[in-house]
Amino acid sequence: MQIGIIGLGKMGFNLALNLKRNEYQVVAQDVNTDFVAKIGHEGIEMAYTVEELCQKLSGRKVIWLMVPAGEIVDAVIHALLPYLSPNDILIDGGNSNFNDSKRRYSKLKTLGIDFLDCGTSGGTSGALHGACTMIGGDPEVFDYVAKVFKDISVENGSLYTGAAGSGHFTKMVHNGIEYGMMQSIAEGFEVFEHSEFDIDFQKTAKLFNHGSVVRSWLMELTENAFAKDPKLDGIKGIMHSSGEGKWTLETALDLGVPTPVIALSIMMRYRSQMSDTFSGKVVAALRNEFGGHAVEKNE
Ligand SMILES: NC(=O)c1ccc[n+]([C@@H]2O[C@H](COP(=O)([O-])OP(=O)(O)OC[C@H]3O[C@@H](n4cnc5c(N)ncnc54)[C@H](O)[C@@H]3O)[C@@H](O)[C@H]2O)c1
Numbered sequence: 001m002q003i004g005i006i007g008l009g010k011m012g013f014n015l016a017l018n019l020k021r022n023e024y025q026v027v028a029q030d031v032n033t034d035f036v037a038k039i040g041h042e043g044i045e046m047a048y049t050v051e052e053l054c055q056k057l058s059g060r061k062v063i064w065l066m067v068p069a070g071e072i073v074d075a076v077i078h079a080l081l082p083y084l085s086p087n088d089i090l091i092d093g094g095n096s097n098f099n100d101s102k103r104r105y106s107k108l109k110t111l112g113i114d115f116l117d118c119g120t121s122g123g124t125s126g127a128l129h130g131a132c133t134m135i136g137g138d139p140e141v142f143d144y145v146a147k148v149f150k151d152i153s154v155e156n157g158s159l160y161t162g163a164a165g166s167g168h169f170t171k172m173v174h175n176g177i178e179y180g181m182m183q184s185i186a187e188g189f190e191v192f193e194h195s196e197f198d199i200d201f202q203k204t205a206k207l208f209n210h211g212s213v214v215r216s217w218l219m220e221l222t223e224n225a226f227a228k229d230p231k232l233d234g235i236k237g238i239m240h241s242s243g244e245g246k247w248t249l250e251t252a253l254d255l256g257v258p259t260p261v262i263a264l265s266i267m268m269r270y271r272s273q274m275s276d277t278f279s280g281k282v283v284a285a286l287r288n289e290f291g292g293h294a295v296e297k298n299e
């Protein structure tokens with residue numbers, strides 16, 4: 001089976017190799033021509049434009065998008081449209097907002113193009129060796145490409161989640177959970193860091209992965225990170241985010257569902273990007289006003 005893949009960054013490049021290993025005939029395109037040339041060296045058919053990509057795909061086209069979420073996904077779909085035929089299948093494997101995916105599904109439906117939204121988890125190593133995929137869209141369209149998802153995923157690592165949007169909705173909530181779990185691990189190690197004991201972080205993370213309740217891939221990655229840099233002295237504690245945690249919180253608020261851990265995890269990410277806060281100044285000033293409590297002054 002032939003598959004087109006658009007976007008050869010951290011995820012798409014590995015996914016293309018994963019598909020090739022599973023004996024799919026992959027045609028790959030990216031706006032970054034260096035990435036296209038690099039995938040060509042892996043023996044994968046290259047395309048420098050979406051037109052060329054579509055020309056190299058025969059029959060019912062299956063095209064996997066692995067580009068940054070947001071306007072780029074709309075732009076790529078728009079660029080593809082002149083070269084698509086009814087019943088061709090677009091799969092968005094990125095971390096798109098599920099509301100965008102519902103909108104894209106409906107718009108493409110009016111043009112006769114099939115659309116599946118696929119949440120893809122497992123990071124870059126998962127994309128290469130076996131991912132976790134959660135797919136929304138029409139069941140008959142899913143059935144047509146079900147084997148693709150099964151082949152590129154680990155055993156039991158692929159699920160048809162239902163109506164259009166549900167794949168990205170599932171991935172959004174997954175990432176909300178991810179925020180909370182990572183923040184919890186981080187806070188535990190912060191307590192160690194401030195304690196009276198000389199706790200070895202790497203050995204402790206390793207220990208926690210052997211028989212403890214909190215053993216997990218995230219804890220393994222914690223061990224890896226401390227193995228590279230025992231006190232993480234080489235990096236700053238600034239935590240960026242791509243949006244899925246925020247969308248999970250927004251959705252939970254819309255649904256009236258309390259999600260305090262996820263909410264605070266997001267707040268901590270935002271706080272980490274500020275060296276000082278205006279709210280801190282206000283509270284310090286108020287304590288000083290009502291109780292004469294000391295404030296720390298700027299130099
Ligand atoms: N990195 C991860 O661990 C991970 C895991 C799961 C899902 N995702 C999601 O997968 C998507 C891709 O992530 P990534 O980490 O590979 O990002 P990336 O930035 O490494 O790669 C994106 C690629 O898209 C290409 N691109 C941008 N605009 C394009 C266009 N108009 N046409 C063709 N190519 C274009 C870029 O040149 C780049 O090579 C995102 O939605 C991301 O949130 C990332």
Ligand SMILES: O=C(O)[C@H](O)[C@@H](O)[C@H](O)[C@H](O)COP(=O)(O)O
Nearest residue numbers: 120121122123175241242243244
């Ligand atoms: O399941 C996964 O493989 C990850 O969750 C993946 O999707 C990615 O690493 C996140 O996009 C990071 O999200 P933040 O940038 O929001 O932390």
